[in-house]
Amino acid sequence: MENNLYDVLVIGAATSGAWFARRMAExxxxxxxxxxxxxxxxxxxxxxxxxxxxxxxxxxLPVVGEGDAEYAFSFDETLTSSPYNRHPKVTRDTIVGMHMAEYILLMNKYAIEAGAEIEYEAPFKEFIMEEGVIKGVKYAEDKEVFARVVVDCSGVESQPRRALPEGYGVETFEVTPEDKFYVILRYVKFLNEKPALNGWPFYKTWIAPCADPEGAIIGIGACHSYEYAEKIYAQFEQDIEIPPYELTRIERGTTPYTRPPYSFVGNNFIVSGDAACLTKPNNGEGVTSSMVQMEIATEVLDKALKANDTSKEALWEINVEYNKKQGADFASTRAILTKAVNATRDEFELFFEKDIIFNEKFLNGVAEGPEIKMSFADIFAIVKGVLGGLISKRLSFKTIKYLIEGITLGGKLKAHYLAFPKTPATYNEWSVEASDLWNQVGKMK
Ligand SMILES: Cc1cc2nc3c(=O)[nH]c(=O)nc-3n(C[C@H](O)[C@H](O)[C@H](O)COP(=O)(O)OP(=O)(O)OC[C@H]3O[C@@H](n4cnc5c(N)ncnc54)[C@H](O)[C@@H]3O)c2cc1C
Known part of the structure; x- marks a missing residue:
């Protein structure tokens, strides 16, 4: 058993698992x-x-550049445009595109160099419990491994989190088809001119570069199903003129599009990455947003291991600190966006024209980090635009009601997450109130 006992057992060796393993090994x-x-x-x-x-x-993170197998491209500027392809807003941020498989292998290499062991073809089967507490896992055909803490980084299916015993402290919900974002990426070659990098939030469609300098990726991400995403894409192609292209291949994938479990920790257990639904509410990306939580988790876990106490109570600080750093802002943005997408095409157009929500400050803020600081002048400009829209009948009462609901619920959720209980003692009351707020937000249209 000595040889088979680890301080930390991580399930999943992709971006989240490899990062967490490396940090703890270091x-x-x-x-x-x-x-x-x-x-x-x-x-x-x-x-x-x-x-x-x-x-x-x-x-x-390992830095890669031109000539490295992991590197694909980088760009500094993108546009975000209205449903009629007007009023483009510029977002400035240097973004690096990388090949995922190659980059994950590089992250695995870094984790191994730091001292972590990685066993491939080793699927989790079930937890090993002693007196109701996790002590290790059974995996592959008939293997066992013991650990002081098990960390679930197994992605959106989150099999280990969902296998937790009832009442272990972390919700075991399934990320259902309704809770996922369905992404379809068309790898294309433009036949004549290549359009600028652009995004159209009304159609949840964007044009991004790909490794081939002559090509691009036309992406669409939508809730509900791939069929629904295709339907919106067909509408996009009808409404927005893009230069002729040749389709080279299609890639599809899902990413969680729902709130994270209220608590990430149980006795000897932590959940992170897509398994904890830590994706960004504006675009479903999750690689680095998960690292915000994992960075906190590595510090708290370090203290807990040193004190030889990895109970739920000892790991609880992960919840509190994560909500302060990112969780409260993500909850608020999710609520606002869920309501804002109820607007019609012409109303979206007005938002762009009058800088309501879709203004450069908001878009750059969303790109940079969780919190978007709004001054009194910013709020005044939004209110002025909304009132103008109402007077000119370009905005319906229904949409304004949705916007007010979204902003109000967003504010309430932010305050509630910032007041996350310092200990598990009052967690149940907190989670009942949180669920009430989320029920009012509802699901993304
Ligand atoms: C089309 C698309 C494009 C995206 N683009 C971006 C982007 O540009 N930037 C960004 O930040 N995010 C992007 N995302 C989201 C991003 O891919 C995820 O948020 C991120 O990869 C999640 O990493 P993870 O390690 O938590 O989970 P995963 O990458 O899902 O890894 C989980 C790992 O656990 C393993 N595993 C699963 N079950 C078990 C088990 N039972 N036992 C053992 N191992 C198990 C899996 O094999 C896998 O290797 C995109 C998503 C999609 C679908």
């Missing part, structure tokens, strides 16, 4: 990762993913 802990897939198949579900350049230093 702190001197004995870390093991079990990964369902073979090394060759790891990370192959997507080709390209993006990370903002400033995040590499912030999270100590």
């Amino acid at each position: 702190k001197g802990y004995k870390v093991k990762v079990i990964e369902k897939l073979s090394r060759e198949k790891l990370g192959r579900r997507l080709d390209i993913f993006h990370v903002a350049k400033r995040e590499f230093e912030r999270f100590g």
